[in-house]
Amino acid sequence: MAKIHVNTTINGAPTEFLCDASQTLLEVLRDQLGLTGSKEGCGSGDCGACSVTINDRLVCSCLVLAPEAEGVKIDTIEGMADGDKLHPLQKKFVEMAALQCGICTPGFLVASKALLKKNPNPTETEVRYWLAGNLCRCTGYDKIVTAVLDVAAEMRESAR
């Protein structure tokens, strides 16, 4: 069957790819475009390891069909750092060891960035509920939540 030709924008760069109707966006990102930062944990929208934003809206890329990418703006973990310069969230996760095996980390970072964009001053409860769809089976969540709250405070400070 003929492949579907998709034109999209990923991390600011116009991108095109060919896909099957039933392929997920996650499959295309990882296997065709080499953007392997987004991980497949569960493949059913429960773990959040494949989190990306589409038109600035946080979603699980395992639950998006690749052809749906036509004409939208996708941002993945690969677009988070500015060259060698890490995003404040990335830096803080490293500093505070808010990760262990690292599989869930890209999803947590993408989700946390989306939170801080929407709500620069979240409470701990708001951070925990926002990140309820991101599962970590190594560290527990305390360091991750603390890191997000710290970065939120720092970003508010530097914005003043």
Added chain:
Amino acid sequence: MSEIQYVAAKSVKEAVRAMQAAKGKGRILAGGTDLLVQMKSGLQAPGVIVDVKKIAEMTTISEKKGSFTIGAATPAAVIGEHKKLKKAWPGVVEAINLIGSTQVQGRASAGGNLCNASPAADSVPALVAAGCTVSVQGPKGKRSVPVEKFNAGPGKTTLKPGEIVVSLTLPARPKNSSDAYLRLIPRTEMDIAVVGCGVSLTMKGDKCVAARVGLGAVAPTVLRVDKAEKALVGSKLDGKALDAAAAACSAACKPIDDKRGTIRYRTKIAGVLLKRATAIARDRVNGIEHKTH
């Protein structure tokens, strides 16, 4: 995998035509948070996937003389950000915003939650309480259905071949009205309702002059409990009226026994949630805010 076609419909008519042409093998893709999971597990094997998110009518919220119409594929997150809708129907919005995680909220829709036809769907009891009307379009034109009559059983809707749900309409609200939705789950987030209860009230002073009650996860479809409504209307929502309404909810239950809850437990909780949701709806009429989280 068998060959699947993907169609991004640009109008409701085009979506209906694609569904009709698929001869029962078509599936609507709104948020995809149920469809894609079901495809992966082999529960669904569509021949044609009809994406409706490019259709403005199906992805926007509009207001006309106090009545809101929510496009069936509007993402839950967009619904949650609509301040006017949230003010008029806090219970409906909180129910829709309880579906899944933040990521799922970015995609999942009220129309999808309805058409997935789970008896435990969170949005549906609140929509039943709200008196929501479902706008359906098919090969023979348009029709509308009260939401409580839309589903036929677990996983089954009353849609005829080629028909799709276009939007959900909430009626204009009289003054001093509000609503609430509560569900019981064993944890605090990301779970399926053991019981869900939606209550919508209109008050005049301290007297309840109109009420609607929707009850989920206690029968093959979400129920409208008119006996509970009758117990509330005309009362001051005092203990006696609440006891009678709670008893009516428990009596309406025909639940299953499973790992989430026994028949006895679900039956009892239905009454408890009715009382609590009623209290929240009344508080909201009186300007007292309640936040789910």
